[in-house]
Amino acid sequence: MIITVVEIQDNKIKKTSLEALSLASKISEIKGIKICAVCIGSDQLPVELGSYGADEVILPSAEALENDQITSLILQISKDKSASHIVLSLNSTGKNIASVLAAKLNAGLISGVIAVQAKGSDVTYTKNVFSGKATATYSIPNAVSVIAVSPNSIPVLSDKQKIATKLDTRFSIVPSKLKTLEKRIITGKTPLAEASIVVSAGRGLKDPSNWNIIEDLADLLGATTACSRPVSDIGWRPHHEHVGQTGLAIRPNVYIAIGISGAIQHLAGVNNSRKIIVINKDPEAPFFKAADYGICGDLFEIVPKLNEAIKKYKSNT
Amino acid sequence: MKILVCISKTPDTTSKIAFDSSNKKFVEDGVQFIMNPYDEWYALVRGLELKEQLGGQVDVIHVGDQNSESIIRKALAIGADAAIRIDHTPVDSFDTASQIAEIAKSRGYDLIFLGKETLDHNGSEVGGLVAGLLDWPYIAYASKLTQQNDTAIIESELEGGVRVIECKVPFVMSCAKGIAEQRIPNMMGIMNSKKKPLEVISPIASEAKIEIEKFELPSGKASVKMLSPDNIDELVDVFKNELKIL
Numbered sequence A: 001m002i003i004t005v006v007e008i009q010d011n012k013i014k015k016t017s018l019e020a021l022s023l024a025s026k027i028s029e030i031k032g033i034k035i036c037a038v039c040i041g042s043d044q045l046p047v048e049l050g051s052y053g054a055d056e057v058i059l060p061s062a063e064a065l066e067n068d069q070i071t072s073l074i075l076q077i078s079k080d081k082s083a084s085h086i087v088l089s090l091n092s093t094g095k096n097i098a099s100v101l102a103a104k105l106n107a108g109l110i111s112g113v114i115a116v117q118a119k120g121s122d123v124t125y126t127k128n129v130f131s132g133k134a135t136a137t138y139s140i141p142n143a144v145s146v147i148a149v150s151p152n153s154i155p156v157l158s159d160k161q162k163i164a165t166k167l168d169t170r171f172s173i174v175p176s177k178l179k180t181l182e183k184r185i186i187t188g189k190t191p192l193a194e195a196s197i198v199v200s201a202g203r204g205l206k207d208p209s210n211w212n213i214i215e216d217l218a219d220l221l222g223a224t225t226a227c228s229r230p231v232s233d234i235g236w237r238p239h240h241e242h243v244g245q246t247g248l249a250i251r252p253n254v255y256i257a258i259g260i261s262g263a264i265q266h267l268a269g270v271n272n273s274r275k276i277i278v279i280n281k282d283p284e285a286p287f288f289k290a291a292d293y294g295i296c297g298d299l300f301e302i303v304p305k306l307n308e309a310i311k312k313y314k315s316n317t
Numbered sequence B: 001m002k003i004l005v006c007i008s009k010t011p012d013t014t015s016k017i018a019f020d021s022s023n024k025k026f027v028e029d030g031v032q033f034i035m036n037p038y039d040e041w042y043a044l045v046r047g048l049e050l051k052e053q054l055g056g057q058v059d060v061i062h063v064g065d066q067n068s069e070s071i072i073r074k075a076l077a078i079g080a081d082a083a084i085r086i087d088h089t090p091v092d093s094f095d096t097a098s099q100i101a102e103i104a105k106s107r108g109y110d111l112i113f114l115g116k117e118t119l120d121h122n123g124s125e126v127g128g129l130v131a132g133l134l135d136w137p138y139i140a141y142a143s144k145l146t147q148q149n150d151t152a153i154i155e156s157e158l159e160g161g162v163r164v165i166e167c168k169v170p171f172v173m174s175c176a177k178g179i180a181e182q183r184i185p186n187m188m189g190i191m192n193s194k195k196k197p198l199e200v201i202s203p204i205a206s207e208a209k210i211e212i213e214k215f216e217l218p219s220g221k222a223s224v225k226m227l228s229p230d231n232i233d234e235l236v237d238v239f240k241n242e243l244k245i246l
């Protein structure tokens, strides 16, 4: 049995959880084993879980749980079901619980998985290593596997013809050693780690007051904004926008880099984006070598023109 | 406060990444190894600040062979009091964590700090494994820590924001940007580091729970398609027809 952690927020299944479920489905097909989805954050059965691949659903509690309480629940359920695989997203919950679960289950752990493949009747798991400069593929000879899926790497498929059955088994919620005092949301936009389109800018912008053209472009495309490290270090942009080796590593569908040189440490955080578009006035900027599309020119002319052209296009359709 | 900081090594960012002919082993020849930046800049420095605030001791621990001693000495030069090296090349992160947990079990630490991940392995695995093995609470990707006696208030990563958590010692915490500022070792520190204790300990038995099948380098990008800055509609067309984001 595969146990998948499914988080529900504001009555919606988190996209990162659907990605985990989609990856679990592939394992389920290769190994011929069933999937039990454990829903955290709701006591309402999301009927559509079957179409994403869940065979069974457990809804242990509607309360907000601390991470250690989620860990304990997944452990109880894994033991109850003699689970061979635990699959979850390496989102903020996953970062706090995946490796703890692996320790408690004496399991083989791979975190940051971006793909699975069949190797005979076994499964191999691929992840990025060396800051995105290479990939590594592993197998898990161990009896139990814990797989934490890198956000934005797995296409979500809802083509399974399953009807998920709700189980009424009860599990106990243990007292927590952690106490969440507050959850402070900084941005109203899609969080950077989950964004499918990212508009990013660097020192080429010259001054923080010039960011309006970047914000406008992001709004027009429904994108989230990001920045290079020096820009967040000098306080032009908030820290949570910093991408790269020492900031956030992201893998959006489209990454638009404006006035960023493309230093190796910056590329380390963005080179897994599916398509990269670079706007830079220096034809020798290293970023062009990593790009799919490039425009060489002055961003202060190009970006406002682009914004106008998109507006025009949108008003005509 | 008695604090244990876990330090790992990682290839310098400009290192060439290459694998042997079996594609199962990273070629270390000519690679310059450095202390993993998250361990050095954040976990170690926050540990030292806590000691300055509350008194106590900061030990660093590393699982690795003798070649890592320069990294360990650097940690001592930055200010750690003592170092432990488990003389063992770890087979996977479970192995690393088991070695660290074994030491932590018997030495009365209040806190264990780690970096959020190692840059070569990109795992974020060791911290939670150590916590799980010790049955201590684990807080991943902390960006701020305020400690009063045995109670800590920690800010940690949440999609699009931060979660503020209260927790009592002992606990394990992995450190991300924001929690501290890098410290450069000074001459005094470097001199003193040579006199500080560096204990070398034999590993406990271990077996690999995961196995490498292969490493691969990414296939190079098809060369970049340059568009004209004077005909912006070309880019709008790409957005519309090729990227399908309009």
Ligand SMILES: Cc1cc2nc3c(=O)[nH]c(=O)nc-3n(C[C@H](O)[C@H](O)[C@H](O)COP(=O)(O)OP(=O)(O)OC[C@H]3O[C@@H](n4cnc5c(N)ncnc54)[C@H](O)[C@@H]3O)c2cc1C
Residues within 6 Å of the ligand: A201, A202, A203, A204, A205, A227, A228, A229, A230, A231, A242, A243, A244, A245, A246, A247, A258, A259, A260, A261, A262, A263, A264, A265, A266, A269, A279, A280, A281, A282, A285, A297, A298, A299, A300, B013, B037
């Ligand atoms: C250990 C370490 C870790 C690091 N981690 C990170 C990290 O995580 N993320 C990160 O981003 N950096 C990181 N860096 C820093 C990195 O090496 C670069 O210094 C940084 O990415 C450069 O930022 P930038 O491209 O915004 O600025 P610059 O290098 O100054 O580049 C500005 C670019 O803007 C272009 N430009 C200027 N004016 C215009 C204009 N009018 N129109 C069009 N283009 C224009 C220029 O041609 C230039 O290419 C790290 C460095 C080290 C040593």
Ligand SMILES: Nc1ncnc2c1ncn2[C@@H]1O[C@H](COP(=O)(O)O)[C@@H](O)[C@H]1O
Residues within 6 Å of the ligand: B006, B007, B008, B009, B036, B038, B039, B043, B061, B062, B063, B064, B090, B093, B096, B113, B114, B115, B116, B117, B118, B121, B122, B123, B124, B125, B126, B127
């Ligand atoms: N060999 C090691 N020795 C000591 N600490 C380590 C070792 N490997 C990893 N760590 C610690 O665990 C953290 C997370 O590493 P990882 O799980 O490999 O991403 C690192 O930032 C270090 O603090």
